[in-house]
Amino acid sequence: MTHSLFRPVSAEMVAAKVELRDRLLTRLERQAVRALTLRRRRQYHPSPGVNLVGIGIGEKIVAARPTSELCVKVLVARKYPRGRISRGDRIPASVGGVPVDVEGVGYVRKFQPPNQQRRRPVPGGISGSLAIEAVGFRYAGTLGVIVFDRDHRDVVYALSNNHVLANENRAAVGAGAVQPATLDGGRPTDRVAALDRFVPLRYNNEPNRMDAAIARFDAPADAARVILDIGAPTGAEDPTLNLLVRKSGRTTGVTEGIIRSVQFDVFNVVYEQGTVRMDDVMVIEGVRGSFSRPGDSGSAIVDPQGNVVGLLFAGSDTVTFAIPIRRVLQRLRVSIAT
Amino acid sequence: MEMPVKAQRAKEALVKRLADQPGFVGVGISQNPAGQFEIVVMVVEQTSPVLAKVPPRWQGIPVRTQVGGVPRKF
Numbered sequence: 001m002t003h004s005l006f007r008p009v010s011a012e013m014v015a016a017k018v019e020l021r022d023r024l025l026t027r028l029e030r031q032a033v034r035a036l037t038l039r040r041r042r043q044y045h046p047s048p049g050v051n052l053v054g055i056g057i058g059e060k061i062v063a064a065r066p067t068s069e070l071c072v073k074v075l076v077a078r079k080y081p082r083g084r085i086s087r088g089d090r091i092p093a094s095v096g097g098v099p100v101d102v103e104g105v106g107y108v109r110k111f112q113p114p115n116q117q118r119r120r121p122v123p124g125g126i127s128g129s130l131a132i133e134a135v136g137f138r139y140a141g142t143l144g145v146i147v148f149d150r151d152h153r154d155v156v157y158a159l160s161n162n163h164v165l166a167n168e169n170r171a172a173v174g175a176g177a178v179q180p181a182t183l184d185g186g187r188p189t190d191r192v193a194a195l196d197r198f199v200p201l202r203y204n205n206e207p208n209r210m211d212a213a214i215a216r217f218d219a220p221a222d223a224a225r226v227i228l229d230i231g232a233p234t235g236a237e238d239p240t241l242n243l244l245v246r247k248s249g250r251t252t253g254v255t256e257g258i259i260r261s262v263q264f265d266v267f268n269v270v271y272e273q274g275t276v277r278m279d280d281v282m283v284i285e286g287v288r289g290s291f292s293r294p295g296d297s298g299s300a301i302v303d304p305q306g307n308v309v310g311l312l313f314a315g316s317d318t319v320t321f322a323i324p325i326r327r328v329l330q331r332l333r334v335s336i337a338t
Numbered sequence: 339m340e341m342p343v344k345a346q347r348a349k350e351a352l353v354k355r356l357a358d359q360p361g362f363v364g365v366g367i368s369q370n371p372a373g374q375f376e377i378v379v380m381v382v383e384q385t386s387p388v389l390a391k392v393p394p395r396w397q398g399i400p401v402r403t404q405v406g407g408v409p410r411k412f
Contacts, residue, residue, distance in 0.1 A: 163411050205357070211411070241369040261378050263346060264366025265353050270410040283366060283380070297412040301370035316363075319380075 010137035016098035060063035079104030125248030126226035127180035140181035147334040157214035160298030165213035166198035203274035234306035249296030257291035259283040348397040361386020380406040
């Protein structure tokens with residue numbers, strides 16, 4: 001009996017799918033650890049316990065051509081020639097008289113926005129954090145822009161905030177930084193840089209001028225002198241009122257905003273270790289919705305000419321706060337890598 | 339960043355006046371569509387007690403209030 005694509009799915013078809021699913025599930029449960037190990041290494045194996053991706057009802061495809069015939073559809077990471085699969089590992093050609101079609105689709109991974117993916121070389125605007133062993137918990141921030149040392153031009157750093165790269169003063173110089181951030185799956189093997197220096201934060205509304213830190217790239221070739229989805233920065237400039245700006249950040253990607261206030265002294269900013277006061281910063285409002293959200297800290301604020309004008313560090317439900325960039329570059333003795 | 343010294347000094351004086359008030363977020367300088375400089379006072383919410391202490395003008399410069407919510411590190 002054939003099952004036409006143009007007729008309702010029969011109870012017989014559904015029963016066949018459930019029967020095959022339950023048979024394959026026992027294989028999955030037995031080989032769960034092995035499957036995870038191989039998938040992490042991006043290796044394949046014909047055993048259904050490793051290879052199975054999913055099972056459903058769909059159109060049978062033969063030699064890359066649709067047949068208009070319904071079948072039980074089994075998706076596998078890699079489709080092997082029948083002769084290369086041991087008898088015990090073969091998926092049956094039919095179940096209860098219902099045909100079975102096997103299709104290779106690769107391993108399935110959760111979708112990650114571009115700014116949260118692992119990238120080499122590492123651009124600005126990308127997810128980053130300290131390694132798990134340096135802080136003991138997972139979190140995410142943004143490696144905003146690539147900078148170089150004014151005294152040693154071949155030394156290259158990622159610029160971000162103290163609270164992203166120095167764990168609010170608590171990290172030791174030399175602590176490893178990973179890309180992507182640990183919250184986005186960054187592992188010790190994803191290390192790209194080491195905390196080099198930071199400006200200490202003061203709490204309880206003592207005045208601060210910046211929340212900034214730099215991590216030195218282990219290999220300068222691992223740094224890309226661009227900001228993801230914005231392009232190469234052209235330099236550094238002071239912010240001006242009513243300036244249209246953009247940023248590329250770990251959480252919200254590229255957004256547009258307008259600098260609505262400058263020389264703004266902000267009080268009672270909530271940090272882990274207390275409230276922080278930050279003097280003479282800029283206030284940015286989004287053009288379409290929020291300009292930034294948690295995880296965007298460390299993003300570079302860029303003007304229409306490509307100049308970096310600010311370093312994002314905080315925000316609220318309605319506005320974003322950023323530090324004028326020249327102050328940061330001067331204090332850390334670095335320049336924007338163009 | 340042309341900024342009248344008068345506005346900067348006025349802002350700093352207003353910070354001292356408001357810094358301890360409940361619901362105070364911060365003070366800065368902005369420019370309205372007509373190009374006039376103004377002082378902007380940000381508060382946590384519409385009912386923040388600090389609003390009662392915000393003058394409409396301060397040292398000859400117009401003052402605008404804005405509700406900003408609770409600021410936090412991002």
